Amino acid sequence: MITTGEAARLLGVSQPTLNRAVRRGRLRPTLTTPGGHRRFDSAELSAALYFEGPE
Template identity: 35%
Template structure:
């Protein structure tokens, strides 16, 4: 299993601003691999790529 990323690390890896990633989270368009008891998310980059690809496909179909 690949190392899980913090939300800031995820934003950097995706080339997005932290605020953009936070918007995706707020709209439940991406879901974390893990949420710690304190509410901090951890992300699997490959999984997020898949989620974003599926989101684009759904958006294009609408």
């Protein structure tokens, strides 16, 4: 599991862009902690980038 910041760096986007993609339903966090922090699976993010391509 990786943090929002790490996920943004992996995808080559800013954190606000990643958060916007989550709000719009384009990406889904693998886990949301009780404190509301999102965690992502790096393999799933890589697959999403492969299928959708960079924006």
